[in-house]
Amino acid sequence: MFKKLLFTDKCILNTDTNTVIFDFEEDWKEYTKWSQDNIESEYQIQQDKQAELSWNQGAVHKRGSEDRIFHKSGHIFDYKKYSIGGSLIIHNKYFYNGNVMSTYRKRGYLEIKETYIDNGSKGSSINSKVFTNNGTERKSIKYYPNSNIVQTLIKRLSIEFQIFHDYYDNGVLRAQGMLNMQNKMTGNWSFYSRDKIIESTHTFEKGKLIEKSYLYNQLGEFTKSVYHG
Amino acid sequence: MDKLVSIIIPFASNEGQDIKLPNHPITTSCNIIYNTIQIINNINKVLTFNKEIIIVDNTHSFPDIVMPNLRIVKGWQALDREQIINQPSFEKYNIDDFNNLSMWVSMAYNVGIQHAKGDYIICQHNDVFYHSNLISRMIKDMEINNLEYISADYKKIFLSGYVANKEVLYKHIPSIEFSPEDGGYVKTKAIGFADCYFFLSKKSFYDDYFVDWGYGDTNHGATIKCLDQGKQFLHLGPYYDNPNFKTENSDHDYLYKDSLFITHLKGGFSEDKYAEDKYNENKINRKDIHNFQTRLEKLC
Numbered sequence: 001m002f003k004k005l006l007f008t009d010k011c012i013l014n015t016d017t018n019t020v021i022f023d024f025e026e027d028w029k030e031y032t033k034w035s036q037d038n039i040e041s042e043y044q045i046q047q048d049k050q051a052e053l054s055w056n057q058g059a060v061h062k063r064g065s066e067d068r069i070f071h072k073s074g075h076i077f078d079y080k081k082y083s084i085g086g087s088l089i090i091h092n093k094y095f096y097n098g099n100v101m102s103t104y105r106k107r108g109y110l111e112i113k114e115t116y117i118d119n120g121s122k123g124s125s126i127n128s129k130v131f132t133n134n135g136t137e138r139k140s141i142k143y144y145p146n147s148n149i150v151q152t153l154i155k156r157l158s159i160e161f162q163i164f165h166d167y168y169d170n171g172v173l174r175a176q177g178m179l180n181m182q183n184k185m186t187g188n189w190s191f192y193s194r195d196k197i198i199e200s201t202h203t204f205e206k207g208k209l210i211e212k213s214y215l216y217n218q219l220g221e222f223t224k225s226v227y228h229g
Numbered sequence: 230m231d232k233l234v235s236i237i238i239p240f241a242s243n244e245g246q247d248i249k250l251p252n253h254p255i256t257t258s259c260n261i262i263y264n265t266i267q268i269i270n271n272i273n274k275v276l277t278f279n280k281e282i283i284i285v286d287n288t289h290s291f292p293d294i295v296m297p298n299l300r301i302v303k304g305w306q307a308l309d310r311e312q313i314i315n316q317p318s319f320e321k322y323n324i325d326d327f328n329n330l331s332m333w334v335s336m337a338y339n340v341g342i343q344h345a346k347g348d349y350i351i352c353q354h355n356d357v358f359y360h361s362n363l364i365s366r367m368i369k370d371m372e373i374n375n376l377e378y379i380s381a382d383y384k385k386i387f388l389s390g391y392v393a394n395k396e397v398l399y400k401h402i403p404s405i406e407f408s409p410e411d412g413g414y415v416k417t418k419a420i421g422f423a424d425c426y427f428f429l430s431k432k433s434f435y436d437d438y439f440v441d442w443g444y445g446d447t448n449h450g451a452t453i454k455c456l457d458q459g460k461q462f463l464h465l466g467p468y469y470d471n472p473n474f475k476t477e478n479s480d481h482d483y484l485y486k487d488s489l490f491i492t493h494l495k496g497g498f499s500e501d502k503y504a505e506d507k508y509n510e511n512k513i514n515r516k517d518i519h520n521f522q523t524r525l526e527k528l529c
Contacts, residue, residue: 152410164409174412185409191389199412200389207407213392219328226392 004049235347239337241287275359285337331442338440378430383421383468388413390445422449
């Protein structure tokens with residue numbers, strides 16, 4: 001068995017005899033024959049070499065405005081990109097298998113953060129996405145696991161209020177209403193069934209039920225109102 | 230154990246279609262029949278005590294088959310309105326809305342309880358798989374600890390369920406905080422509701438109670454009955470689908486005293502997982518069907 005050396009292709013390590021063979025030596029023919037007869041193994045030792053080079057003892061690979069760090073597996077672990085002014089504009093993190101774990105990117109004044117769930121050989125699936133502006137959250141989206149279907153969406157409307165949407169896993173709207181900045185339900189709220197039929201409506205003030213709630217049956221027909229004072 | 234246990238399992242092949250709900254998916258009968266038969270086999274194999282299995286056929290579409298310990302009785306859902314109203318026990322149940330799916334599920338259990346001869350009754354779904362025979366131990370523990378029931382799950386209190394019953398619930402959870410997620414629910418660990426995925430009690434539990442639907446789903450009133458009467462009960466954890474509790478996985482395995490007891494396979498009666506009509510293109514639903522059938526085949 002052979003092992004490629006890190007910084008040159010002009011010699012190879014024979015791991016059975018623990019000797020280095022140069023390309024001008026007679027034994028080099030033995031390696032080239034092995035390489036032709038064992039295409040997969042040749043590919044693997046090339047991959048191992050690349051992984052070790054990439055890992056670089058855990059040190060950062062700097063190239064222009066980009067920084068990269070690799071796992072020992074050879075997969076990228078951390079990626080950063082800076083603007084000309086030196087501020088961070090992209091920061092991605094990765095699972096050990098190379099699947100993306102989280103991303104951060106800056107677009108104008110907006111910062112976008114995404115988190116992902118590791119699905120092994122199937123890659124990653126998005127878990128959440130948050131938009132912020134100068135540290136203030138403008139919009140956040142939570143996704144159903146292993147799909148790109150939105151579960152909840154919260155969007156800031158003003159300095160006081162944000163709108164909230166909740167969805168079933170079939171994409172149908174489940175609930176909508178307003179939250180204050182302490183995430184307390186406020187104003188009018190509506191809830192719907194999986195088949196888009198109204199279930200109930202309520203009014204809140206700072207998380208407390210006020211005025212009247214209206215309840216409906218599974219045909220969407222009004223059944224009951226409840227007074228909250 | 231010398232006591233007779235009645236196991237009541239509702240069945241419906243097309244529950245949404247039968248009550249003509251708009252946009253409601255149609256279920257595929259053969260899948261549900263097959264799965265229900267597998268669940269009966271599992272009960273006969275694992276629960277080796279004196280028992281009767283009562284299938285309550287709500288849509289009158291379960292095959293007239295013979296299996297050990299099995300009785301098939303007809304539920305009310307497929308009857309004409311007039312036939313239902315003329316049932317001798319109709320007045321007992323306060324049926325106020327014939328279009329309520331939870332009501333039909335609950336009524337299937339109530340019809341089964343009418344036919345049950347056991348000292349103890351288990352209400353369960355037709356997608357609950359037993360890993361181990363812990364029922365005798367549970368019944369013994371219930372007698373020692375004066376437990377009125379043992380149930381899976383510990384369901385969250387939905388916002389609309391709270392609103393419709395707030396006078397009752399306020400007694401038990403005076404400090405209310407709501408979350409808008411999951412259709413709106415009460416954020417509290419103080420109370421969770423019983424369900425009928427698995428619900429074990431004495432038959433006498435139903436002397437002053439019937440399986441209800443008034444809190445938004447089946448049998449939640451069992452918990453309220455016990456709270457009102459100051460009686461003890463036990464809910465099996467972990468509490469899946471209750472966001473007040475964190476669960477590490479989505480397998481719906483329930484434990485009793487650290488032993489794996491049942492798995493709720495989440496694909497039977499009232500789950501609508503077998504919809505082919507409207508949900509045919511829904512990949513998540515198809516994946517759920519596949520997962521359910523794979524797990525069922527593996528376990529049974």
